Amino acid sequence: MITRAEGAYLGAVRAFQNPMLDLLHKRHAPLVVALLSVTFTAERPTVPVADAHTEIGDALDQLRAAGYDDGLPVGTARDLCRQWADAGWLVRQVLDDDVETYRLSAHAVGALEVAGRAGGARARVSQSRVRTLLDAVERLAQDADPDVLVRMARLDAEIRRLQAELERVQRTGTVEEVDDEQLLEEAENVLHLVRELPADFARVAESIRAMQRDVVTALRQDERPTGDVLREYLERGEHVMESTVEGRAFSGALRLIGDPQRIDELAHQLDVVLRHRFTRRLPEQQRAELAEIVRRIEHGLAQVFAAQREASYVITAQVRNHDPLRDRQVDALLRDVMTGLQDWMPGSRRFQPVAPLRRLPVADVDHLRQTAGDLRPPEPPAALVVWTDDEHDVSPDDARAWGGPHYAELTAHLRTLGPDEVAVAVAFDAAPDELRRPVDLLGLLEIAHLRGMTETDELAFVDALRPDGTRRRLAFGGVTTRTKDETHD
Structure with missing residues (x-):
């Protein structure tokens, strides 16, 4: 049977296991309360991790410069924040914009409130x-009593009291002032x-x-x-x-x-x-x-x-x-990883290199299932058609007709046009049939580019004629060019 003293002691032990009382019970509790209260305010309940480390580090430097070295813990601001997070006073969370922040836990908020009340005005047994x-x-x-008659009597008394107060104010026209x-x-x-x-x-x-x-x-x-x-x-x-x-x-x-x-x-x-x-x-x-x-x-x-x-x-x-x-499967894999780390850590040394896994292990398969293929031998491809140049005799004139632009003839044709400038589309339409091939249009545009051409806002259309008599309608941005090349003509 547990005695009253033992029960009270066990209850106190459980109470001091609460992170709030644990914070106030620590040796550096005043420092923790001070740093958390200046870093986290009602206007800024969450602080980015990097900003918190910087601000707490600056505060520690200021306290050391003021001569409080004996009461300060050893370690950087990052170490302190990590310790406070492990103790349950700070909570790390990632916001929607992927920014990692600190916020006070409920235990830390309660500890700050207790410290604030203890350091401020003491609560008094007052009328209020x-x-x-x-x-x-x-x-x-009232909420616990289900008796209807008692509730009605209480409401009637409250109504009479309020009615008497209303009549007094209506009669006197004044409200009783309360002293300061x-x-x-x-x-x-x-x-x-x-x-x-x-x-x-x-x-x-x-x-x-x-x-x-x-x-x-x-x-x-x-x-x-x-x-x-x-x-x-x-x-x-x-x-x-x-x-x-x-x-x-x-x-x-x-x-x-x-x-x-x-x-x-x-x-x-x-x-x-x-x-x-x-x-x-x-x-x-x-x-x-x-x-x-x-x-x-x-x-x-x-x-x-x-x-x-x-x-x-x-x-x-x-x-x-x-x-x-x-x-x-993921849980089993993580357990295997943790087990491997626990086995490796006792025999490892500080800064001991770890051989990385450069390639995944290959499964050791004894036999792969096989299926019977088509027993018929594959058919060879069709024989190539015998082709010789002798069977396709092409004259030099036919080859020239299907060749590149006739630059000389196109240049001579431009000289025959009257104005100093002419539209390329007009010059192409005025050319003879043998100079109105699609490739000759490209040659004419090349000559116009060398002589200097001016682009217009209009869209030009021409009808090209191939050597076999087929026609092709082409469209391009309208340009004009000089009929004579002043550097050569």
Whole structure:
């Protein structure tokens, strides 16, 4: 049987295993709290990994320059961030633009809030705090009591009290003023409640991410039929908010703070408070916290909704691409790799080279299955046709007719044209039939290029005549050229 002292001790041991208390219990806890609080702010909840290493390194250099060497840990900013991530105070994540960032875990947010409250004004047993407690207990009793008559009597009493207050205000036309001391107490109570919100939102988001990891892990190890897997896990992905205790609690709170009209009313009420004269007695930090309440709530809601969307996307994508056989093969391969590393590490030396795998191993196959082919011998190709030049006697005139452009004749033809410039299409159409072959058009364009041609915006068409009498209509960009070459003519 466990004694009371032993039970209390075991409970305290479990409590101090929480990363939040572990952070505050460390030797360098003040440094960790200070560096995390200056690096991560409400305006910048996530910081790129490279920027975080640079900023924390600069802060360490400033502290060393100020003479705090004895209280600083040994190691670079990168080493410290890696240690904090292993301890559960920082979370590394990759954003949509492939930028790796750090963000505070829920445990780190809670530790910073505890340190902030301990270093600031102490909470007092005030009228506001007691009234908050009494109102919470009264609401709890009302929600827990199903008696209809008791509920009706309570509502009647509340109506009579409010009606009497309304009649008094209507009769006197004045509202009883509350002294500044009581307003200060109520403002401190509001700030005390608000400081719990960031850690609460962070815990909800992390519980959703933890559920996401559990679902994906279970899905990879699931051997049930694919239809059953799809139905169960798609349902969990659609109702991810109801899958955790924190998520269900957040869903209830969302019905109060998720209404945009309620948020607008809260912002208006805070504006009324900040315009009152008693707020001038508040420190600047507390006035800023009051002004930032709405933004804190909106940021916390966005943080939880982002975690919900990510979890739903990851679970749905995993289900759609789920291949139990492939996943088991990958898991077995990774286990083999880890086993090989564990066997190799004890006998290895520092900087010992490792022979790379330059080629994949070849499977040792004893026999390949063979199939009988066609037993008929392959047929030889057809014999080549005997062809000699004697059978195709071509005269020099025929060969010349099918040859290249007649440059000399084309140049002489251009001299016969009257104007100083002529369109190439006009010159080609005016040529005799033996100079109107398609290849002669190319020769004419070449001559025009050498003499200098001018392009027009029109599209030219010509009818070319081959030596066998066939015609071919050609189109090209219209150009003009000189009829005579001044350098040679």
